[in-house]
Amino acid sequence: MMMDDDMENGSLGPFQDRLRTFPNMRSKPYVPLIFRVLMGINVRVLFVLFLLGIGVIFYIGASTSPIIVFVFSVCIITFVFAMYLSKWVLAKDEGPPEMAQISDAIRDGAEGFFRTQYGTISKMACLLALVIFSIYLFRRTTPQQESSGIGRATSAYITVAAFLLGALCSGVAGYVGMWVSVRANVRVSSAARRSAREALQVAVRAGGFSAIVVVGMAVIGIAILYSTFYVWLGVDSPGSMKVTDCRFQLSFLCETQIIEFVTLIMGFVMIEAKSIVSGNLVMNYNIYLGVILDTGEALNRVGGVPLLLVGYGFGASFVALFAQLGGGIFTKAADVGADLVGKVEQGIPEDDPRNPAVIADLVGDNVGDCAARGADLFESIAAEIISAMILGGTMAQRCKIEDPSGFILFPLVVHSFDLVVSSVGILSIRSTRDSSVKVPIEDPMAILQKGYSVTIVLAVLTFGASTRWLLYTEQAPSAWLNFALCGLVGIITAYVFVWITKYYTDYKYEPVRTLALASSTGHGTNIIAGVSLGLESTALPVLVISTSIVSAYWLGQTSGLVDETGNPTGGLFGTAVATMGMLSTAAYVLTMDMFGPIADNAGGIVEMSQQPESVREITDVLDAVGNTTKATTKGFAIGSAALASFLLFSAYMDEVAAFANEPFKQVDIAIPEVFIGGLLGSMLIFLFSAWACSAVGRTAQEVVNEVRRQFIERPGIMEYKEKPDYGRCVAIVASASLREMIKPGALAIISPLVLGFLFRILGYYTGHPLLGAKVVASMLMFATVSGILMALFLNTAGGAWDNAKKFIETGALGGKGSDTHKAAVTGDTVGDPFKDTAGPSIHVLIKMLATITLVMAPIFL
Numbered sequence: 096m097m098m099d100d101d102m103e104n105g106s107l108g109p110f111q112d113r114l115r116t117f118p119n120m121r122s123k124p125y126v127p128l129i130f131r132v133l134m135g136i137n138v139r140v141l142f143v144l145f146l147l148g149i150g151v152i153f154y155i156g157a158s159t160s161p162i163i164v165f166v167f168s169v170c171i172i173t174f175v176f177a178m179y180l181s182k183w184v185l186a187k188d189e190g191p192p193e194m195a196q197i198s199d200a201i202r203d204g205a206e207g208f209f210r211t212q213y214g215t216i217s218k219m220a221c222l223l224a225l226v227i228f229s230i231y232l233f234r235r236t237t238p239q240q241e242s243s244g245i246g247r248a249t250s251a252y253i254t255v256a257a258f259l260l261g262a263l264c265s266g267v268a269g270y271v272g273m274w275v276s277v278r279a280n281v282r283v284s285s286a287a288r289r290s291a292r293e294a295l296q297v298a299v300r301a302g303g304f305s306a307i308v309v310v311g312m313a314v315i316g317i318a319i320l321y322s323t324f325y326v327w328l329g330v331d332s333p334g335s336m337k338v339t340d341c342r343f344q345l346s347f348l349c350e351t352q353i354i355e356f357v358t359l360i361m362g363f364v365m366i367e368a369k370s371i372v373s374g375n376l377v378m379n380y381n382i383y384l385g386v387i388l389d390t391g392e393a394l395n396r397v398g399g400v401p402l403l404l405v406g407y408g409f410g411a412s413f414v415a416l417f418a419q420l421g422g423g424i425f426t427k428a429a430d431v432g433a434d435l436v437g438k439v440e441q442g443i444p445e446d447d448p449r450n451p452a453v454i455a456d457l458v459g460d461n462v463g464d465c466a467a468r469g470a471d472l473f474e475s476i477a478a479e480i481i482s483a484m485i486l487g488g489t490m491a492q493r494c495k496i497e498d499p500s501g502f503i504l505f506p507l508v509v510h511s512f513d514l515v516v517s518s519v520g521i522l523s524i525r526s527t528r529d530s531s532v533k534v535p536i537e538d539p540m541a542i543l544q545k546g547y548s549v550t551i552v553l554a555v556l557t558f559g560a561s562t563r564w565l566l567y568t569e570q571a572p573s574a575w576l577n578f579a580l581c582g583l584v585g586i587i588t589a590y591v592f593v594w595i596t597k598y599y600t601d602y603k604y605e606p607v608r609t610l611a612l613a614s615s616t617g618h619g620t621n622i623i624a625g626v627s628l629g630l631e632s633t634a635l636p637v638l639v640i641s642t643s644i645v646s647a648y649w650l651g652q653t654s655g656l657v658d659e660t661g662n663p664t665g666g667l668f669g670t671a672v673a674t675m676g677m678l679s680t681a682a683y684v685l686t687m688d689m690f691g692p693i694a695d696n697a698g699g700i701v702e703m704s705q706q707p708e709s710v711r712e713i714t715d716v717l718d719a720v721g722n723t724t725k726a727t728t729k730g731f732a733i734g735s736a737a738l739a740s741f742l743l744f745s746a747y748m749d750e751v752a753a754f755a756n757e758p759f760k761q762v763d764i765a766i767p768e769v770f771i772g773g774l775l776g777s778m779l780i781f782l783f784s785a786w787a788c789s790a791v792g793r794t795a796q797e798v799v800n801e802v803r804r805q806f807i808e809r810p811g812i813m814e815y816k817e818k819p820d821y822g823r824c825v826a827i828v829a830s831a832s833l834r835e836m837i838k839p840g841a842l843a844i845i846s847p848l849v850l851g852f853l854f855r856i857l858g859y860y861t862g863h864p865l866l867g868a869k870v871v872a873s874m875l876m877f878a879t880v881s882g883i884l885m886a887l888f889l890n891t892a893g894g895a896w897d898n899a900k901k902f903i904e905t906g907a908l909g910g911k912g913s914d915t916h917k918a919a920v921t922g923d924t925v926g927d928p929f930k931d932t933a934g935p936s937i938h939v940l941i942k943m944l945a946t947i948t949l950v951m952a953p954i955f956l
Contacts, residue, residue, distance in 0.1 A: 163322045211829065261409065262411065268469045298697070302689030306685035313510070314511060406950070408477065411474035422466055423928070424790050441806065444702060445698075451805045465689055468728070472732070501566055543720070547593070577654035599891045606628050607899050618921045621921060632892070644737075715904065722901065732938050847874060853867075
């Protein structure tokens with residue numbers, strides 16, 4: 096990443112003459128291999144292949160269920176809408192040449208780091224896949240698996256294939272998030288020269304493109320795989336899904352032979368062929384669809400959960416965790432380094448072109464916020480869809496519901512409507528008809544909130560219609576209404592979470608203004624006020640989560656659905672429906688999240704290209720709102736992670752019971768070893784957070800030293816006579832962040848395995864065969880509770896510190912350059928690793944702990 100030689104030796108003339116010329120980070124732009132292949136194919140051939148693919152998709156959908164056809168139709172229509180959004184955004188001008196050059200430098204740096212980072216992650220994923228395969232080859236099997244003839248190799252293939260598929264999809268989601276942000280930033284900057292409303296619209300539509308693609312990919316991916324296997328395996332008649340016993344026979348005339356098993360694994364389905372020795376080989380095909388999880392008595396919900404959710408969910412979580420860690424370390428190390436030397440020591444504005452770390456900071460916004468958040472939300476939605484399909488299918492089988500297709504496919508329909516209502520919300524944000532007419536700057540948060548309100552209202556209506564359509568059953572005619580209320584609980588929870596986070600992080604409200612006022616008495620009081628605000632902000636969300644879980648569980652239990660013995664069975668599914676309700680506006684929430692880093696980048700481009708102050712004022716307002724929307728999305732993600740973790744913990748206890756062949760309904764923390772497991776689980780969250788923050792600190796120190804060195808060795812930088820070496824800072828941050836992300840990531844993966852295995856050995860010698868599983872369960876519970884609180888604290892405190900600084904920069908309490916401002920910059924610097932590295936990584940960590948314990952449960956027994 097070296098700059099041109101003639102730029103380095105100064106042959107291009109003094110810096111003030113070349114003030115608006117910026118170097119590319121690489122001589123040749125990076126284009127992923129798949130796109131290079133597609134670009135080499137004739138356009139007509141591509142079009143024919145596309146039509147063929149659409150035809151095949153609709154054929155298998157029609158052969159499966161009308162519900163699947165509906166899901167496919169909605170996804171394809173919204174993908175077309177996403178293409179319209181991208182075309183609309185890319186049609187906007189990039190502004191003057193100096194803006195385009197800065198944007199190119201950011202794009203090259205972001206794509207270069209993305210390629211290196213995901214190359215490292217893919218190697219680690221392959222290595223972990225080998226470890227999982229080896230463990231599964233030697234693990235014990237459940238009695239259900241033994242009775243149906245499932246071998247160890249079969250389970251190994253299924254889990255590894257699902258893991259790799261989830262990892263791949265999560266990586267693609269991350270790339271989509273970054274692809275749009277590095278192209279939209281300069282267009283938002285250019286639009287800000289005309290009007291604030293147009294700049295807001297460009298940023299929202301760019302974020303909307305990424306959000307719709309990520310959510311749509313999660314929905315249509317699962318739907319395609321489900322329907323493909325349904326048709327291919329001939330499961331039941333078209334339009335029906337009575338998959339309680341999927342057994343049939345095929346006879347082949349052949350010599351006497353023995354075939355132990357034949358397996359076909361696509362991450363979602365396992366075909367196990369059990370042979371019989373005879374002249375005519377008769378092969379009994381036992382079909383297990385992970386999303387259905389029931390083949391009579393052969394495979395119940397317990398055995399099915401790991402086949403799909405664990406492998407696919409673990410793969411997505413694995414990539415999301417390392418993407419969040421690596422990207423978060425990159426963006427915040429560059430940000431902290433740039434702020435400490437630039438703002439505090441040199442007294443230059445944020446994103447000033449004289450700051451050598453400014454390009455690295457802007458690159459970090461894309462790889463840390465956009466790419467990582469895309470992978471993160473993909474993982475959340477995919478895991479939630481799969482777990483809800485599992486619980487729906489299981490509950491329908493327990494209640495002997497004749498046609499369980501509605502309960503199984505309900506999550507896909509909910510998220511299909513999510514795409515529709517979020518698209519309407521995105522379109523509701525429009526620019527003024529005549530951009531030449533100057534109007535006062537409106538509050539962007541109020542405009543975004545109106546769009547969110549539109550989305551919420553439509554989500555309530557479509558959720559109610561979906562429950563009546565799919566969850567109505569003659570056995571309990573009013574059950575659909577209870578589940579509709581569960582969904583309403585989830586939607587209200589999402590709205591309240593967004594409001595609470597906005598209250599604690601938006602400078603229009605008292606908490607952030609009180610924090611800004613604390614900055615007027617010094618750096619120490621700023622830190623004290625920020626920490627206390629973050630601690631206080633955990634109370635309301637926890638009360639909301641607790642109320643949501645109890646309400647949804649109670650509504651599910653009283654739905655009228657009972658099993659053969661008359662016991663209510665809808666409680667856990669009610670909680671799953673509430674989680675679906677919370678995520679029923681996920682596409683719009685992700686749009687608001689993507690809006691943040693795009694607006695931040697736009698402000699940097701405006702500052703570096705030295706646009707008029709009026710343009711910078713517009714991007715500053717958008718940037719401050721972007722900080723709030725990013726904080727609300729993190730709160731939203733924590734809430735959904737808490738609900739999902741409750742479901743995953745139940746799945747872990749069920750799986751342990753299946754492997755041990757004895758009940759495992761509760762965990763007694765009065766047992767000393769189990770209590771120790773809980774302590775270690777809480778400690779894991781704190782240690783992980785500490786390592787993530789210290790990684791930012793160490794990398795930031797390298798950046799600070801480099802920026803100081805350049806200011807000392809190139810004194811002409813401050814007078815615009817010499818060009819800073821931006822590429823050097825990008826290279827330092829990139830290599831350090833890749834190195835630093837390994838340690839906390841490895842801690843998260845290795846800790847539960849070591850803990851469970853050690854206590855398993857201890858239990859073996861002390862006569863407690865389930866001790867290892869109980870200790871891991873305790874660790875999982877305590878880590879989830881501690882993680883939710885820690886993430887809420889870190890995310891909210893960091894967002895509040897950032898917006899307190901933004902509030903002062905509007906001219907309040909002395910404005911930019913004052914002692915109050917310098918104290919606020921210190922708080923912002925402390926909050927950076929809180930809100931953009933450790934905080935967002937924790938809720939991914941929570942779900943990854945749950946999925947890795949499911950994957951590795953056999954080694955704890």
